[in-house]
Amino acid sequence: MPKIPRIIIYVLMIGGCFALIPPLVFARMRATPSPNAPIHIFWDMDLQPKYKTQTPNPLFADQRSMRPLVQGAVARGESYVDTHLYEGVVNGQWATTLPASISLDETTLNRGQQRFNIYCSACHGYAGFGDGAVNQRAMELVANANGPVNGTQWVAAKSLHDDTTRNQPMGQLFNTVTHGIRNMAGYGSQISVPDRWAVVAYVKALQFSQDAGSAGAQVAGASN
């Protein structure tokens, strides 16, 4: 039998190698992150002309389909007449107790602890001494040998066990959480009203745990 010509053998070998390419391409698509959009073969109803919570909407100048509230808008059922609940103010003075709708119990304190750890501990630290990871990193950036990195300025997050803070009435703390104070931003848009009071109650409890002075008396007073 005559020999198979070389060229045919080469063609077959190369063909065999090419057959390995698609699986390798697919394996790579699976295994490595890539900026190429996912491939849709059948589009079906994937893109419907409807707007979801955070999809852009070309009708509005700012492209938000989720419209920001008009200034001064009041949600149904919320009147904001209760200045104690919404502003922490009673008769023009900072409230010294929790509003009537928030009870001082274990649930509130646990909730407060959880929210404090989410929103406050980054700067103020888990125990409130102002030693959170963000605070420490910011201090490092300011203390950098070649001058503050990228113009970082940082006022140390205050220890919540300072005398000034410890003696603050609950209403004032609530106001700080809601609107911020000096260099600290407000958390009113991130934390709901009852949760802000829970945080305040927890801060008071923290202060009490570190110093059984006036703060403790306030928590005791509020629970009556």
Add this chain to the structure above:
Amino acid sequence: MSRFLFPRWSNALLPFVLIVGAIAPLYVSLLVAYGFSPKTLDGQYQPEQPVPYSHALHVGKLGLDCRYCHNTVETASHAAVPPTQTCMNCHTQIHKDSPRLAPVRESYETGMPIEWIKVHKLGDYAYFNHAAHVTRGVSCVECHGRVDQMEVVHRAQPLAMGWCLDCHRNPVDHVRPPEEVFAIWKPTDTWTKDERLELIKKNNIHPNEYCSTCHR
């Protein structure tokens, strides 16, 4: 004109042709199954974002909780991508002149949102709910992977119906105590299978498979 005849050497190829003929259909069907599966088509989509925001830095190193920014996950179907104000809680001071944060400052001044590119997106005909999963003990890590180690977020799982159903049929390997949902660095097998089975019984977790759950 003479008729075309296969040269004699082609007889030697015959067994080879038969083998290839037998393998080819197998090859093609495996290739289609592998290549057209959502895992391949979805890939690990990682778009380039307008700001080089890093979860590895903010979550992994600074230890921020997911809810600091995605503060709706526990209560809403939708996990909100944070507004510019949230970044500015810190970045009015930290790295305040950084060129990398220029789009954030611009957005803060003009009120125009930063145009983050959506990484995870289901077809508009499918309904998904974050609160339903997060409050029942399915952690972010089951669906989004180790976000706390990602410099740039990418898709860790194919967002296909088969993937949803795999878990809905057998959630044991994917649940944990609800209070540990945000500790995404803890692998789910921190809790033994028995503990997880117990959990499913205690919390009465029964993800359902009715079409109307997800197509409504």
